[in-house]
Amino acid sequence: MSPRIAVGIGIVWLGAVGCGRPALQVERLETPVAGAGAHSADPALGVDPGSGELVMGWVEGDGKVWTLYASRSADAGGTWSSPVKVAGGAESPEEVHPHGESSPRLVIAPGNRRALIWPNSVTVPGRKWPATLLRFSRSQDGGQTWSAPTTLNDDTTAAPVSHQFHGAAWVGDSGIAVAWLDERDVAAPVAAGAEGHTEHASEPDATIYYTTSEDFGRSWAPNRAGWKEACPCCRVTLARDRNGEAVAAWRKHYPGDVRDVVTTLLSDEAAQPERVHQDDWAYPGCPHTGPAIATGADGSSHVVWYNGKAGSAGVYYAKVTASGERSRPVGLVTGTRVGAAHAAVEPLGDGGALTAYDLTENGDRRISVARVLAAGSLGERLEVPGSEGGKYPQLAVLGDTTAVVAWTATLGDRSELRLARIDPR
Secondary structure, three states: OOOEEOOOOOOEEOOOOOOOOOOEEEEEEOOOOOOOOOEEEEEEEEEOOOOOOEEEEEEEEOOOOEEEEEEEEOOOOOOOOOOEEEEEOOOOOOOOOOOHHHOOEEEEEOOOEEEEEEEOOEOOOOOOOOEOOEEEEEEOOOOOOOOOOEEOOOOOOOOOOOEEEEEEEEEOOOEEEEEEEEOOOOOOOOOOOOOOOOOEOOOOOEEEEEEEEOOOOOOOOOOEEOOOOEOOOOOOEEEEOOOOOEEEEEEEEEHHHEEEEEEEEOOOOOOOOEEOOOOOOEOOEOOOOOOEEEEOOOOOEEEEEEEOOOOOOEEEEEEEOOOOOEOOOEEEEEOOOOOOOOEEEEEOOOOOEEEEEEEOOOOOEEEEEEEEOOOOOEEEEEEOOOOOOEEEEEEEEEOOOEEEEEEEEEEOOEEEEEEEEEEEO
């Protein structure tokens, strides 16, 4: 078990606190890394709906061989259980690798059930980047043991292509839904595998494929093709709605190289996905920045995304109500120096949301947290101390207000997993 480190002093405030509302406070936390190598990265966070435990998955390694681990905390990240290996390691060096935009996704359901979904790496001669299979492992004992990895994409007898940039969610009573960007329908796939690369607009779009399981991963339905014209390296994100269905968000490629964020129910591939907001961001390539989505108890979806359009570049929040109404976007951080950013969002019990993102208005890579009020206005914002070089934040909210944010810090040639707890005071 690791002690927490309190760093409530030295917070960088970015916005005024609303009258009568508590201020956000930060505590840096120790991480449960296993010490398997010099690097750790790609956190995935979730909360057990039964026990209230905080659960985290992550990868760590020596830069060549990587292992996927999981751990749990009963005190909001103050202390952690011993890490449990899920997959990877020296015996299967292509099983796990770090990739912020396509990092592991964690699903948690009642009854001590947990699952992790991630892409492996398949070296293919002649491909610019490795192909990938979408892999799955589950635990039915609260994370003490994990099943041997299995493959979710069902085109394994065909030529190796990319299956990644995925989202996952608990659905129904005992179900899981997984959606990803798939190359199998592309005549000459190029591969969208390395973080930070940019594809030219002439490169083919991806198709969103998905699969579901009604028994928490024991068996899976055949893969289904959903929507085409998906930006080929911007992740799909899934969230469970109040009816137990999966809501999907992704970046769609419109005519004229416009790449705007859309949402729809995953189960209705006949539905036309609707823009969260008509940004009309035209970009001749793939920006490697998918949206974040979470759903509240009132049926609303909270969406956060990056818009790179000149004159309005920034990270934005909007709410999509259960009836489909879209709120006016709220700029969390904007400015001419705000490049491609990555975000996370979680609903709060009062109808608002907590967000995290990894760029400042000056273009510095650093983790910030902002609260959006239920009325749709921006509340407190703060920069997390010690988060310089941080990217790809992940959020989990415990008890409606207390939250934990995790991110990957870049420290020279090393990557390091970091954690902080956010409390209203």
